[in-house]
Amino acid sequence: MLTRVERLCEPGRVLARQRQQLILEEVRRNGGATVSALVEMLHVSDMTVRRDLSVLADRGLLDKVHGGATAITERSTDEPGFAVKSSRQRLEKEAIAARAARFVTPGSAVGISAGTTTWALARHLCGVPGLTIVTNSIPVADALHTMGRADQTVVLTGGMRTPSDALVGPFANAALQSVHLDLVFLGVHGMDNQAGFTTPNITEADTHRALIAAGRRLVVLADHSKWETVGISSMAPLSHADVLITDDGLSPEAAETLSGEVGELIIVPATGAAEDLQQ
Structure with a gap:
């Protein structure tokens, strides 16, 4: 049986929003992810992953770092604007x-x-x-x-x-x-x-x-x-x-x-x- 990631990433099925959600879930689950690991998981190009990471970073959902991204760890008193x-x-x-x-x-x-x-x-x-x-x-x-x-x-x-x-x-x-x-x-x-x-x-x-x-x-x-x-x-x-x-x-x-x-x-x-x- 296909996993959720495999189902969504079948050719022609995945949308940018869905792909970015999968990236965010992976980063949050593990505290971070490398571009190469995300390329392998999603079956897309290096450029696509980097573009998705930029979109998510611009939205304040993760921190983009060299070679990948890390999760944003919020403290219980952190209050974004x-x-x-x-x-x-x-x-x-x-x-x-x-x-x-x-x-x-x-x-x-x-x-x-x-x-x-x-x-x-x-x-x-x-x-x-x-x-x-x-x-x-x-x-x-x-x-x-x-x-x-x-x-x-x-x-x-x-x-x-x-x-x-x-x-x-x-x-x-x-x-x-x-x-x-x-x-x-x-x-x-x-x-x-x-x-x-x-x-x-x-x-x-x-x-x-x-x-x-x-x-x-x-x-x-x-x-x-x-x-x-x-x-x-x-x-x-x-x-x-x-x-x-x-x-x-x-x-x-x-x-x-x-x-x-x-x-x-x-x-x-x-x-x-x-x-x-x-x-």
Whole structure:
């Protein structure tokens, strides 16, 4: 029986995005990989592998070194800026956001946490009438302000700004304690069977806990790369998610674990999001 890599790398089948995902998985699994090893694994040219490594390095997903690449090892307190995070897993995030938007009905009250996947969601909600949206994300509020409908109400919590453009701290927490929301969409830095949903910023964790508490239903948006990534502070256990939306890059083992913890696990294919990103 062919392995996953062998199936994807059959002549005429592999796409650049799939090949780059295989490279990233190999680098993360082993801590690094040489160009020659990747050429042999993928059955492509040296030039193709080097080009893929450059693309992945430009997206901040690995470090390109002489003769290959090494994995980026993030500490539990490392917090990439919004621009860096928005370049990672773009297709996956777009697919997740499009699926999440289907949970929102006109006239509802929605909480949206800071994050690049939730920012993608906000763009999908710009045409939904009558929404009241409460957020601690500057990019989310800006997207809805510039592209949203006139009958939408956008409430930005205020607070101290983090490197990922979240507003956190006592002002944000106080604002969230006085609202009651139909749905809360939560973006996360990582998710783990033991640590739950985590963030690298302790103050942000407090604010996102307040946002979670304000909602009747919690929908977590997390692409497959977030699995077994652990930030310094837990925001909620996996079991608190009524719905978790992720992408088909998630391993079967991780999917099995998550299915037993969250209320509903939705796995979306990332390939259909390319056209939306080009618009």
